[in-house]
Amino acid sequence: MSELVTGEAVALELRPAKLPSRALAVLLDLAVALIAYLVVATGVVIATASLDEAAQTALSIAMFVLLLVGGPIAVETLSHGRSLGKLACGLRVVRDDGGPIRFRHALVRGLIGVIEILMTLGVVAVIASLVSARGRRLGDVFAGTLVVRERIPVTRTGFVPPPPPWLAGRFAGLDLSAVPDGLWLAIRQYLTRMQQLDPQVAWSMAQRLATDLAARTGAPAPHDVPPAAYLAAVLQERQAREARRAFGNGAAVAAPPPPAPAGYGGGVAAPYVPPAGVPYVPPVPPVGAPYVPPAGAGHSPVEPDVVRQPAAPAPQDEPPATGFAPPA
16 A cells, blocks of 8 residues: 655555556557557548548548557546546555646657557566565656556554544643554554453553554653553544645534543443542533432422412511501
8 A cells, every 4th residue: 555645735645556456457459449440440441542642641541549549548637546447446546745637747658658568568567666665667657657447445443443432632741653554554453453452452552552552652651541542542633633734724623522432441431530639520401401409409490481470578577657546
């Protein structure tokens, strides 16, 4: 697998096409071009039977150039790198940065392909593809292109468990530039399969991977965090950075992470425990919702739609306004 970096600084993982599939695609393209050339040449010879030999030779050369050279160039330009043979084999020609090719790329590939494929019967193209690390022939090297596979076999990918919520953003300051791709792949494979391993084996593997990761980042792994949770949190931080690099620092707010599954600290999912020194703040109910007291409270809930009025004061004996006092 080859990693390409686009103009937006997004890493792409592309599978370069192997020599057998590329050779089969070229043979299919040549067969279609030769059939089209024979059909058109037969029609032109019949239509120009009255012309002299020089004119017929010029027409033959023009048809050869148009059909065997210009035809593949036009097809690759219009289809953005998918000729008939490549379409049948699941291949595509792309630029070095992963983008679609244009006319200049197809023109350079077609002109050099006349020399290394047609005139040398493909010997030069085969040698160049075997020497190149990504299987590119001379036309791809000069045009800045690469033939990649579009149809990749579907494989079952394991689910990478998220880290515990209290680890979110804790490793935002780590320097991950020195961590190689092989270590990231090993961490991802471990996280997807740690539930299938023996607990002791899984713990030892997590410790070894955490030690390697801490050595690459230059910061020691925290002692209060299980190794598997540490790996998952750092991997999530890397994915968040890639997302920000690809889509920019938009205003979108990430959804809160789901609760951590079992397997980080010994096989049992632990309840949420806030970090030391951070007070727990209960959630505030929305406006208009009825008040629900916490469990164990001794008072009854208050109805939301009932407005309680203050109790009226008790009546007191007051003398009448006339000053007359009733007899005792």
